[in-house]
Amino acid sequence: MQGSNQTNFDSTPSIDYWQILKNRYGVILLTFLLVFITAAVITSVIPEKYESTSVVQVHPSTIAITPFRGQSAVNPGSQMTAQYLQNEFESIIAPETLAMAAEKAQLPVQWGMDMDDVVSLLEGIVETIPRRGTDFIEINVRHASASDAKNIAESVAEAYIVRRRKIEEDRAKKALDALDAESTEQEDLVDDYRKDLTVLIQQYGIPYFDGGSAGNRLGLSEQAMFQSAKGKLANFETQADQIKIQIGKLVQLTSEELISYAAGLDLPQNQVTAYALQNRSAVDRMLDLEAQGIGKKHPDMVTMKQRADGALEKAHEEVISLKEVLRTKLDLVEQQVLKMREMVDARQEDAITLSLKQTSYTQAKEQYEQARGMLREMKFKHSEAKILLKMPRDPITLHEKPKKASKPVFPNFTMNLLLGAGVGLIFGIAIALLLEHLDTSVKSLEDVERYLQVPVLAVIPKDVGVLHKQSGMSPDAEAYRILRTNIEFNRKNPENNSITVVSGGAGEGKSTTLVNLAYVCAQGGYTTLMIDADLRRPRLHTFFDINNSVGLTNYLTTDLALEDVILQTPVDNLYFMPSGILPADAAGILNSRRMSELLQDVKQRFDLVLVDSPPILGVSDAAVLASEVDLTMVVVQHRKLPRNMLMRVKQAVENVGGQVIGVVLNNVDVRSDSQYQYYTSYYTYYSPSNMEENQKPQAMTARKSSKSEPKGSSSSDTSNDDLY
Incomplete structure (x- = not known):
C-alpha cells in the first residue's frame, strides 16, 4: 500500500469471468435447478406418444402420354426431380388422402368425431420424411395409442397408393381422350389438304404418288x-x-x-x-x-x-x-x-x-x-397408350409396413433432461453475467482507487469478530495491524491523530472496524481513545458491556469534567467515551464550540483518537465530525455500496473541509474473490502458536510510552493519573 493518494490505473479494467462465475455460483445453481426441475416436470406430464412408420418408393409416371415420339416431347411430370418428390410429400398429407385413410381405418366412428376434425388431427400427427439419395419416403405417425399409430400409418400408405394410382389412370384417360380428339381433327385436316392437292394436280396436270412425285x-x-x-x-x-x-x-x-x-x-x-x-x-x-x-x-x-x-x-x-x-x-x-x-x-x-x-x-x-x-x-x-393402360404396374411400391411400437418415442426423458441441464446452465451463466454487469457496487480495490483516488488502507475478511473478545492470538488481527500501519504512513502530519470513521450506509461494519482498530493500536502501545459520537444508534458500549447513560452528550451539555466521561477498558492503553443520553438535535450538539475544545483536549492527552459517527449519507452528524477531526476513514462493505454512492461519501467529506485518508474494504469473502487471497495471505502462515507476536506489542508499547512522555504519561502504571 502506497502512501500517495494519486494512483494511475487502466481506465478499462479486465474482467475475470471465472471469478464472476465463482461469486455468482448461487444464482447459477438456482437457475440451473429451476430450469432442470421445470424440464423434468414438463417431461413427466407430457403425454407419451408412440410412432409407426411406413416406407414407400415413388416411381416416375408410367402412363405419361405425349402426342409424339422422341425426347423433345417428353412430359415433364414423368421425370424424377426434387420438385416432383416435394409434390408427392404434399400429396401424402393432402386432406383427400387423409380422408381416405380415416375412412379406411374407421377413425370417425372409433374417435367419435366428424371427418373434418379427424383430418385436421391427422394433419398434425402424420409426417413425411425423405431418405437421402433415394426415392423412398417415410410416412411417420405419432399417437398416444400404439395400435392407432400403426393403423393410421398403414391406412395413409394404402390410401396414398390408391389415390396415386387413380390420379395416374385419370390423367392417362384424359390424355387418351384428348389424343382421340386431336387424331380426329388431324384426320379432317389431312382430308382437306388432300383435296387441295388433288385440285392442283388436276389443274396443272402433275402426277403425284405417295412417297414420291413426278411433279417435282x-x-x-x-x-x-x-x-x-x-x-x-x-x-x-x-x-x-x-x-x-x-x-x-x-x-x-x-x-x-x-x-x-x-x-x-x-x-x-x-x-x-x-x-x-x-x-x-x-x-x-x-x-x-x-x-x-x-x-x-x-x-x-x-x-x-x-x-x-x-x-x-x-x-x-x-x-x-x-x-x-x-x-x-x-x-x-x-x-x-x-x-x-x-x-x-x-x-x-x-x-x-x-x-x-x-x-x-x-x-x-x-x-x-x-x-x-x-x-x-x-x-x-x-x-401405345392403350397398351400402357392394360399393363399392371403401380406408381408406388410399399417396401415396409408399419409395426406396433413397444415403447414411446416422445417425450425423450433423457434428452429433455440433458437439454434442460444445458439450457439451465447457459441461462444461469447469462443471468450471472447480467447481474454482474448491472451490479454497480464496489467489488475490488481498483474500483475504490479508480473512483475515489484514495488508497485502500486495509482489506478486512468476512466474519471477523471482536478481537478483544477472542482467546489467544487471532489471525484476524493482522488485517487491522495492516490498517494501523497504513494509517501511520498515509497521514502527512504526525500530529493528525484524530480520526473519524464513517460509512455510506448502515450495517457496513463501521463500529466493529473502529473497535478492532482501537484494540490493535492499544496492543501496539498507542494510548487510544474511542469516542462514540453516533448519537443516532450508538453501539460501541455494547462491545465492552458498558452503560452509556453518561458520556459525550453529558459532557457537551453540562459542566461535567472530562475524567467523568472517559472510562478505562479491560484492555491496556484503550479508553472509551460513551455516547451518553441521546439528544433531540445531535448535529447541533456536535457542531458546538465545546465539541471542538473536547477534540483539541483529547488530541493532547492521547496518541490516537477514534471517533465513531452515523452514516454520512443519512444524517449530517458525520459531516460535522469530519469537519472537526483531522482525518476521515471511510468503511465500505464489499459488494454492497454502489460506486456513485461511494463517490458521494467522499464528496460529502470534502465539502465540509474534511480529509479522506483512505478506505477500508470490509467484509470481503476471500474464498470467493481470489484477488484478495494474496492481500490476506497471512491466513496461510499466521498461527496462534507463534509466540513471538507476544513480544511485539511490548516493544511497541515501550516505544510509544516513551513517545508519550511529554504528554505526562511515562508508564502504564501512571497513565491514568496523567490522563486526568
Missing part, C-alpha cells in the same frame, strides 16, 4: 428454254457491239492505219491482207534496188513503184467494200437481237407463271405430307 420436275424445260434464250440474246448483243466498234475504227483511222487494221479483221473474203502484203513486198524491193544504187527512173524501180501503188489502191477499194459488209452484218445481228429479246420476254412470263404454280403446288404437297405424318404419330401413340 414441274417447269424445268421452260426454265431451260428461258435460260438458253437469255444466253443467245447476250451473244447477239455482244456481236452487234463488236461490229459497231469495227465500223467506228474503219472510219476514224488514217489510210496506212486503216489498211493495217482492216488486214487484221477476221471477215470472209477479206483481200485487204493480200493487197497489203503485195504493197509491202514492192516497197521492200524498191528499197533493195535503191540500196544497189539504182535510180528512180530505172525500169525496174518504175515497175516496182507502179506495182506498189496499184496494190495500195486496190487495198483502199477493198476497205470500202469491207465497211459495206460490216454494215450489212450489223443490220442482220440487230434484227436477231430484237427477235431474241421478244423471245426472252415471252419465256420470262412463262417462267414466272410456272414459278407461281410450283410454289402453290409445293406448299400444298408439304402441308399434306406433314399432316399425314403427324396423323401416323398420333395413331401410333394412341395404340
Whole structure:
C-alpha cells in the first residue's frame, strides 16, 4: 500500500469471468435447478406418444402420354426431380388422402368425431420424411395409442397408393381422350389438304404418288428454254457491239492505219491482207534496188513503184467494200437481237407463271405430307397408350409396413433432461453475467482507487469478530495491524491523530472496524481513545458491556469534567467515551464550540483518537465530525455500496473541509474473490502458536510510552493519573 493518494490505473479494467462465475455460483445453481426441475416436470406430464412408420418408393409416371415420339416431347411430370418428390410429400398429407385413410381405418366412428376434425388431427400427427439419395419416403405417425399409430400409418400408405394410382389412370384417360380428339381433327385436316392437292394436280396436270412425285420436275424445260434464250440474246448483243466498234475504227483511222487494221479483221473474203502484203513486198524491193544504187527512173524501180501503188489502191477499194459488209452484218445481228429479246420476254412470263404454280403446288404437297405424318404419330401413340393402360404396374411400391411400437418415442426423458441441464446452465451463466454487469457496487480495490483516488488502507475478511473478545492470538488481527500501519504512513502530519470513521450506509461494519482498530493500536502501545459520537444508534458500549447513560452528550451539555466521561477498558492503553443520553438535535450538539475544545483536549492527552459517527449519507452528524477531526476513514462493505454512492461519501467529506485518508474494504469473502487471497495471505502462515507476536506489542508499547512522555504519561502504571 502506497502512501500517495494519486494512483494511475487502466481506465478499462479486465474482467475475470471465472471469478464472476465463482461469486455468482448461487444464482447459477438456482437457475440451473429451476430450469432442470421445470424440464423434468414438463417431461413427466407430457403425454407419451408412440410412432409407426411406413416406407414407400415413388416411381416416375408410367402412363405419361405425349402426342409424339422422341425426347423433345417428353412430359415433364414423368421425370424424377426434387420438385416432383416435394409434390408427392404434399400429396401424402393432402386432406383427400387423409380422408381416405380415416375412412379406411374407421377413425370417425372409433374417435367419435366428424371427418373434418379427424383430418385436421391427422394433419398434425402424420409426417413425411425423405431418405437421402433415394426415392423412398417415410410416412411417420405419432399417437398416444400404439395400435392407432400403426393403423393410421398403414391406412395413409394404402390410401396414398390408391389415390396415386387413380390420379395416374385419370390423367392417362384424359390424355387418351384428348389424343382421340386431336387424331380426329388431324384426320379432317389431312382430308382437306388432300383435296387441295388433288385440285392442283388436276389443274396443272402433275402426277403425284405417295412417297414420291413426278411433279417435282414441274417447269424445268421452260426454265431451260428461258435460260438458253437469255444466253443467245447476250451473244447477239455482244456481236452487234463488236461490229459497231469495227465500223467506228474503219472510219476514224488514217489510210496506212486503216489498211493495217482492216488486214487484221477476221471477215470472209477479206483481200485487204493480200493487197497489203503485195504493197509491202514492192516497197521492200524498191528499197533493195535503191540500196544497189539504182535510180528512180530505172525500169525496174518504175515497175516496182507502179506495182506498189496499184496494190495500195486496190487495198483502199477493198476497205470500202469491207465497211459495206460490216454494215450489212450489223443490220442482220440487230434484227436477231430484237427477235431474241421478244423471245426472252415471252419465256420470262412463262417462267414466272410456272414459278407461281410450283410454289402453290409445293406448299400444298408439304402441308399434306406433314399432316399425314403427324396423323401416323398420333395413331401410333394412341395404340401405345392403350397398351400402357392394360399393363399392371403401380406408381408406388410399399417396401415396409408399419409395426406396433413397444415403447414411446416422445417425450425423450433423457434428452429433455440433458437439454434442460444445458439450457439451465447457459441461462444461469447469462443471468450471472447480467447481474454482474448491472451490479454497480464496489467489488475490488481498483474500483475504490479508480473512483475515489484514495488508497485502500486495509482489506478486512468476512466474519471477523471482536478481537478483544477472542482467546489467544487471532489471525484476524493482522488485517487491522495492516490498517494501523497504513494509517501511520498515509497521514502527512504526525500530529493528525484524530480520526473519524464513517460509512455510506448502515450495517457496513463501521463500529466493529473502529473497535478492532482501537484494540490493535492499544496492543501496539498507542494510548487510544474511542469516542462514540453516533448519537443516532450508538453501539460501541455494547462491545465492552458498558452503560452509556453518561458520556459525550453529558459532557457537551453540562459542566461535567472530562475524567467523568472517559472510562478505562479491560484492555491496556484503550479508553472509551460513551455516547451518553441521546439528544433531540445531535448535529447541533456536535457542531458546538465545546465539541471542538473536547477534540483539541483529547488530541493532547492521547496518541490516537477514534471517533465513531452515523452514516454520512443519512444524517449530517458525520459531516460535522469530519469537519472537526483531522482525518476521515471511510468503511465500505464489499459488494454492497454502489460506486456513485461511494463517490458521494467522499464528496460529502470534502465539502465540509474534511480529509479522506483512505478506505477500508470490509467484509470481503476471500474464498470467493481470489484477488484478495494474496492481500490476506497471512491466513496461510499466521498461527496462534507463534509466540513471538507476544513480544511485539511490548516493544511497541515501550516505544510509544516513551513517545508519550511529554504528554505526562511515562508508564502504564501512571497513565491514568496523567490522563486526568
